[in-house]
Amino acid sequence: MTKSFNPQSYEPGTHPDLPPPAITTGLIGWIKTNLFSSPLNTALTLISIWFLWQILPSSFHWLFTGAVWSAVDRKECWAMMDAPRDGACWAFIRGSLELFLYGWYPEPERWRVNITFFLFGAAVFGALRENIPGKKYWLMFAAVFPFLAAWLLFGGFGLEPVATSKLGGILLTLVVAVTGISFSLPLGIALALGRRSRLPVLRAICVIFIEFIRGVPLITLLFVASTMLTYFLPPGSSFDLLIRVLIMVTLFAAAYIAEVVRGGLQGLASGQYEAADALGLTYWQSHRLIILPQALKISIPGIVNTFIGSYKDSVLVLIIGMMDILGLGRARLNDPDWLGLAPELYIFISLFFFVSCFAMSRYSLSLEKKLETGHQS
Amino acid sequence: MNQDSKNASKSEDSIISICGMHKWFGDFHVLKNINLEVSRGERIVICGPSGSGKSTLIRCINHLEEHQQGDIVVEGTELTEDLKNIDTIRSEVGMVFQQFNLFPHLTVLENVMLAPVWVRKLPRAEAEEQAMSYLERVKIPEQVSKYPGQLSGGQQQRVAIARSLCMNPRIMLFDEPTSALDPEMIKEVLDVMIELAESGMTMLVVTHEMGFATAVAHRVIFMDGGEIIEEQPPKEFFENPQHDRTKLFLSQILHH
Ligand SMILES: Nc1ncnc2c1ncn2[C@@H]1O[C@H](COP(=O)(O)OP(=O)(O)OP(=O)(O)O)[C@@H](O)[C@H]1O
Ligand SMILES: [Mg+2]
Numbered sequence: 317m318t319k320s321f322n323p324q325s326y327e328p329g330t331h332p333d334l335p336p337p338a339i340t341t342g343l344i345g346w347i348k349t350n351l352f353s354s355p356l357n358t359a360l361t362l363i364s365i366w367f368l369w370q371i372l373p374s375s376f377h378w379l380f381t382g383a384v385w386s387a388v389d390r391k392e393c394w395a396m397m398d399a400p401r402d403g404a405c406w407a408f409i410r411g412s413l414e415l416f417l418y419g420w421y422p423e424p425e426r427w428r429v430n431i432t433f434f435l436f437g438a439a440v441f442g443a444l445r446e447n448i449p450g451k452k453y454w455l456m457f458a459a460v461f462p463f464l465a466a467w468l469l470f471g472g473f474g475l476e477p478v479a480t481s482k483l484g485g486i487l488l489t490l491v492v493a494v495t496g497i498s499f500s501l502p503l504g505i506a507l508a509l510g511r512r513s514r515l516p517v518l519r520a521i522c523v524i525f526i527e528f529i530r531g532v533p534l535i536t537l538l539f540v541a542s543t544m545l546t547y548f549l550p551p552g553s554s555f556d557l558l559i560r561v562l563i564m565v566t567l568f569a570a571a572y573i574a575e576v577v578r579g580g581l582q583g584l585a586s587g588q589y590e591a592a593d594a595l596g597l598t599y600w601q602s603h604r605l606i607i608l609p610q611a612l613k614i615s616i617p618g619i620v621n622t623f624i625g626s627y628k629d630s631v632l633v634l635i636i637g638m639m640d641i642l643g644l645g646r647a648r649l650n651d652p653d654w655l656g657l658a659p660e661l662y663i664f665i666s667l668f669f670f671v672s673c674f675a676m677s678r679y680s681l682s683l684e685k686k687l688e689t690g691h692q693s
Numbered sequence: 694m695n696q697d698s699k700n701a702s703k704s705e706d707s708i709i710s711i712c713g714m715h716k717w718f719g720d721f722h723v724l725k726n727i728n729l730e731v732s733r734g735e736r737i738v739i740c741g742p743s744g745s746g747k748s749t750l751i752r753c754i755n756h757l758e759e760h761q762q763g764d765i766v767v768e769g770t771e772l773t774e775d776l777k778n779i780d781t782i783r784s785e786v787g788m789v790f791q792q793f794n795l796f797p798h799l800t801v802l803e804n805v806m807l808a809p810v811w812v813r814k815l816p817r818a819e820a821e822e823q824a825m826s827y828l829e830r831v832k833i834p835e836q837v838s839k840y841p842g843q844l845s846g847g848q849q850q851r852v853a854i855a856r857s858l859c860m861n862p863r864i865m866l867f868d869e870p871t872s873a874l875d876p877e878m879i880k881e882v883l884d885v886m887i888e889l890a891e892s893g894m895t896m897l898v899v900t901h902e903m904g905f906a907t908a909v910a911h912r913v914i915f916m917d918g919g920e921i922i923e924e925q926p927p928k929e930f931f932e933n934p935q936h937d938r939t940k941l942f943l944s945q946i947l948h949h
Contacts, residue, residue: 590757591794595808595860596784605807609798689797689840 378403379663386410389653408657409664412648416641419484425476429487432468435461436494444679446686462498465491480558484639486668491558492630492640496565497623503566504573505612509603511578522574529571534629537564542636561633569626576622580615581607613687620680624673641665706733708864708895709754714763716749723749725919727763733863736896738906738927741916742942747899750916751866754897755786768863784812787857791869793849795841795856801828802837805856813860820859827855831885847878851885858889865889867898901946907931915939 326332351361382403387393393405409416418426439461442454469491471477483491510522529537541560584607592602612619634643645661648654709731716724723746731737739747752758753765756772756779765772767782796804805824809815815823828834831851841849850870857865867886871879883905890896890909900906906913906927913930915923915938923930923939934940 585792585794587790587792587794588796591788591790591796593757594755594783594786594788595856596780596812597808598780601811605811606796610796613798687798689842 390655390657404660404663405654405657406660408654408660412645412654415648416485416644417487419487419639419644420482421484421487422476422478422482425471425478428468428471428475428478432465435464435468436490462495465494480556483558485644486641488633488638489630489640489642492562492565492633493627495562496569496626496630499566500569500573500622500626501619503570505577505608507570507574508577508581511574512581526571526574529567530575534565534568535632535635537568538632538636540564557636558638561636561638565626565630565633568629569622572622572625573619576615576618577611579618580611580613583614584610613684616680616684616687620676624676627673627676628669641668707731708733708735708768709897710764710766711754712764712766714753714760714765716746716753716758716760716762723919724753724760727921729914729921731864731895731897734893734895735911736890736894736909737898737912737914738910739897739899739914739916740901740906740942740946741922745916746919747916748868751788751868751897751899754864754866755783755788757788784860785862786864786866787860787862788866789850789853789857789868789870791873793841793846793853793873795849795853797841800838800840801833801844801852804841804852805859808856809859824855824859827858828852830858830888831855832881845878846874847881850874850878850882854882854885854889864895864897867896867900869899869901871900871902903931903947915942917942 352358382397383406384393384396384403385406387396387405387407388411390405390408393407394400397403418429421429439454439458442448442451443458445454448454467473467475469478469483469487470480507522507526510518511526513519513522538561541564542557588606588610589602592606597605631640631642633640634646637643639647642665645665649656649658649661707730709729711727711729714724714727715722727750739750741747749758753760753772754767760772768785770778770781772778772782795801796807799807802821802824805828806817806820809820809823810817813820825834825837828837831854833848833851833855836844836848836852841852844852850873854870870886871882874882879902883902886896886898886905887909896909898905898910910927913925913927914921915930915934915936917938923934923936925934930939931943934943
């Protein structure tokens, strides 16, 4: 890339292989090129530093050094500070952690929730981790996990039954989100394939379904689930509210996934379909081996985007009276012991969502990198 | 379909027989009354101006395109709407594309092994052994664990040929296999095709490589406007073309 012309001091065709030029930046170089490259850039850098100087120390004090970590109620919290509200009262979050985590799940049965959380971690780890021995069995385990979790959480078959209304807090949030995410992907793929099917009836059904679901706000669907659905069902059949909500959340996410995946399918060169056909692969073989792996790879950013959206949308269930982490937290704010500690609560909830969404987003980036095979498409 | 023309001119060793075949894209009549008999081991080069329907013709033979009238019989199996017939024919007919169409998410070896494992149901070890032998034949054995995106165009096209050959096809279709390649890579692909021709494969090749046509073709077919205009052994075709359009076409591709 250098513009200077080097007079040739060697025989043509005998130029030695040289190492690439050393990167000349280093820390100082980085600071120079990124923070002070121009007067405007320098001004922006200085303003930012000044701004951070203004807010960081006091935030740090409120969040950490001035905060109280254990107390029985807010009065005690404030008594321990230089002035009331001078720091965060994390004792509130600590004292509510069990409630936030388990909701009203009966205390003697909470070991089942713990096992479910543990198995969930194992399933996620095993399914996402590359180069893990026995990958096939991990995937099978991840596939049966939702059913295993349903049994553990709600009982039956030898376990004490627990009503679904006992679910609350983070447990409920995770149940809604994980169900929505894990069932919407296969359903969305099926809808996307159906929408591109050559069978007109199947195609029409998929189009109508997708367009209808996408055209209605999720809250409306949740109200339908909580109230209207009972009118459509045969009289006397009681259909659990949680299950109705899970179905709605899944269908909603699936409609979006379907459109993302359809975009991926359309992004594939038609030559891929033709090559698969010409080799004699059947429809299912070519989709499983050739088309979907590539289409899903193109769709990863969109799919993860939909996942993150539906994960965060799970808080909407509070509108129909289900107490997820946000609903439960808000209810807890009315507790006379902890009245008015909203900032602590919302910081905690934001952190909870942020950490999980950020993890999903990072994972999707690393997945994209891993699937990169030097092919531009 | 047209029943009485079906048995009209089927010779003993005919491997492909196309009879009174027509095809339309919407209202556009792209192939008009195509009649073509190909005998086992015969090598045919198809040429003609752009848009004359060459690709469409050979794509009809493995049903990548559907014809609307007339009969196509490949290895005794008639191409109909019947999906089983189509699958049978496709597993007997290999195709090589202008744009290679390798599967970019699979390594070279996986590309080549895929169809034998899934369509022919070969055990993996056997499929791998066979794949390696074909990759050696097209001179790619060192690149087997690379991805197609890491290979040159000529290498990719040779892998694509190996991928088709791995299905042990009776017929190979080539649709302008060298026209997406840089000049210095054309030869390496043509060499592989010439070697294949020497092994006795039945080949239909759409190409404008006239050297290749002269060297290996038994017949050259000239198409224009969706019709077969002229059909000659290569020597007569180049030296003594009958039709004015053929002469015009030859003068255009030979003198520039
Ligand atoms: N899927 C399609 N839908 C409509 N028209 C098509 C389609 N595919 C090809 N055609 C048209 O049919 C005609 C013949 O196309 P074909 O690809 O067979 O030509 P060709 O002889 O292979 O030309 P080239 O040398 O450019 O590859 C062209 O006019 C083309 O525009
Ligand atoms: Mg063509």
